[in-house]
Amino acid sequence: MKATAQAHSNIAFIKYWGNADEALRLPANPSISMNLAGVETVTTVEWREDLGQDTLMINDAPADAKATERVARHLDAVRARLGVALKANVSSRNNFPMGAGIASSASSFAALTVAAVSAAGGQLSERELSCIARLGSGSASRSIPGGYVEWQTGETHEESFAFQVAPEAHWDLVDVVAIISTGHKEVGSREGHGTALSSDYQAARVAGATDRLERCKAALFERDFGRFAAVVEQDSNMMHAVMMTSQPPLFYWQPASLVVMDAVRRWRSEGLSVCYTLDAGPNVHCLTTAQDADEIERRVTALSGVQRVLRAPVGGGAVVLG
Numbered sequence: 001m002k003a004t005a006q007a008h009s010n011i012a013f014i015k016y017w018g019n020a021d022e023a024l025r026l027p028a029n030p031s032i033s034m035n036l037a038g039v040e041t042v043t044t045v046e047w048r049e050d051l052g053q054d055t056l057m058i059n060d061a062p063a064d065a066k067a068t069e070r071v072a073r074h075l076d077a078v079r080a081r082l083g084v085a086l087k088a089n090v091s092s093r094n095n096f097p098m099g100a101g102i103a104s105s106a107s108s109f110a111a112l113t114v115a116a117v118s119a120a121g122g123q124l125s126e127r128e129l130s131c132i133a134r135l136g137s138g139s140a141s142r143s144i145p146g147g148y149v150e151w152q153t154g155e156t157h158e159e160s161f162a163f164q165v166a167p168e169a170h171w172d173l174v175d176v177v178a179i180i181s182t183g184h185k186e187v188g189s190r191e192g193h194g195t196a197l198s199s200d201y202q203a204a205r206v207a208g209a210t211d212r213l214e215r216c217k218a219a220l221f222e223r224d225f226g227r228f229a230a231v232v233e234q235d236s237n238m239m240h241a242v243m244m245t246s247q248p249p250l251f252y253w254q255p256a257s258l259v260v261m262d263a264v265r266r267w268r269s270e271g272l273s274v275c276y277t278l279d280a281g282p283n284v285h286c287l288t289t290a291q292d293a294d295e296i297e298r299r300v301t302a303l304s305g306v307q308r309v310l311r312a313p314v315g316g317g318a319v320v321l322g
Contacts, residue, residue: 001047003118007110007318018196029209037315041107051087074136097182109136110143146317172290177310198247229275256305
């Protein structure tokens with residue numbers, strides 16, 4: 001009873017921050033994202049009769065107790081759904097920095113979900129796989145479908161899932177990620193979501209999220225980069241305003257992050273199709289088109305404080321590799 005699955009990270013245009021239900025990880029607002037081709041997690045799950053507890057290897061090294069416990073809790077959800085009583089050996093590998101604001105938990109829990117279900121012989125729909133992945137990491141729900149993906153809120157476990165709104169080929173967007181730091185952030189997204197309501201700005205951010213999502217989708221469907229850039233940067237800034245004014249405050253930006261954001265706005269004023277967005281970390285996602293991607297990559301690489309650059313076009317959904 002063994003299977004291997006692959007899932008891509010994703011970058012949200014309209015952000016998920018804060019939960020309406022912490023236990024079920026039901027988001028406070030809907031979000032929309034794109035999967036990142038080549039930025040991926042590959043996970044193998046083997047259900048075994050001779051194990052007394054779940055084990056976890058990450059990038060060929062034993063995981064710490066906290067990560068192992070989190071994976072074991074997620075496997076409990078799979079066990080409950082499929083009627084499996086066995087424990088599992090889990091081996092996971094990422095080809096990009098973890099815990100640095102590039103949604104490593106999204107690809108990790110999407111791959112874990114698909115591999116665990118497949119290894120147990122389960123045949124679940126994309127919708128249900130998205131629901132289960134959400135329990136491990138909210139944004140993992142968006143890494144199950146491919147292309148451009150919307151995640152709806154819902155009031156129950158079954159109602160909150162992600163679905164494709166446009167295929168990979170719809171628009172040739174490229175994410176040029178400016179890696180400012182590969183260090184693991186001190187406060188992870190999981191903890192940060194719990195403090196969102198302590199900010200006076202969270203209620204206003206959530207209240208306007210659906211309107212921003214609809215504006216973003218309209219720009220996406222029409223491939224209107226100007227309108228797309230305006231709402232994506234607005235939403236990113238609003239999420240970080242909530243983070244900075246939460247108790248305790250979360251300051252994920254670093255000086256080099258601001259350098260990149262300022263440069264992106266300047267480049268757009270010069271006629272390049274580029275905008276920025278940041279998840280819970282200092283690394284800046286510079287969204288651009290295939291036509292301008294080479295120039296944006298060249299310029300980002302040359303900026304002070306940028307360690308290296310990742311480049312990812314739109315990616316597909318989570319898949320079983322074997």
